[in-house]
Amino acid sequence: GAVVSQHPSRVICKSGTSVKIECRSLDFQATTMFWYRQFPKQSLMLMATSNEGSKATYEQGVEKDKFLINHASLTLSTLTVTSAHPEDSSFYICSARPGGGTGELFFGEGSRLTVL
């Protein structure tokens, strides 16, 4: 199957700093990538849809100025958590699908963010 890689897997930062998470599709091109957030013992909640070459589409309640998404190439999307606070501590997971359309979504390994 297709491979989606995410980096870093774990990051600890101080409150007020910014953190960047990368999501790469290793063996396919992805015009669209999805960013999810998962708090402990909860489900995956879609934060935004990342579109190559255009602005991301954010879900209701997600602050676009706080969670900056850049999808500058067909294989890379980045999520930057700006001015992170302890309540932003979570598991962030990206996903993508080869060729668009309907079918299996492939997930990255996830990034565990801890804000002190």
Next chain:
Amino acid sequence: GENVEQHPSTLSVQEGDSAVIKCTYSDSASNYFPWYKQELGKRPQLIIDIRSNVGEKKDQRIAVTLNKTAKHFSLHITETQPEDSAVYFCAAWGDYKLSFGAGTTVTVRA
């Protein structure tokens, strides 16, 4: 937007028994329904999926059924084993995105 509801939230079964998880969705245009197994701290793993033009699909001990009219789909695991213990999520693809159910924590008792 799509709303996916999943029940039960926890399920404890004796090894060898069957486990059933049920989900409903709200968007009649949704056309793809995957099921994921997630272990602690790991990414979700696809275990089976079904498209809207199919009513049932089976893969060894795992089966999924879909009732488009009622807008619900179910996961069936037969002959459960301790390694089946995990959190399971249903999901529905609609409106250009995948929405997840709340999850079911399955515990298989030896």
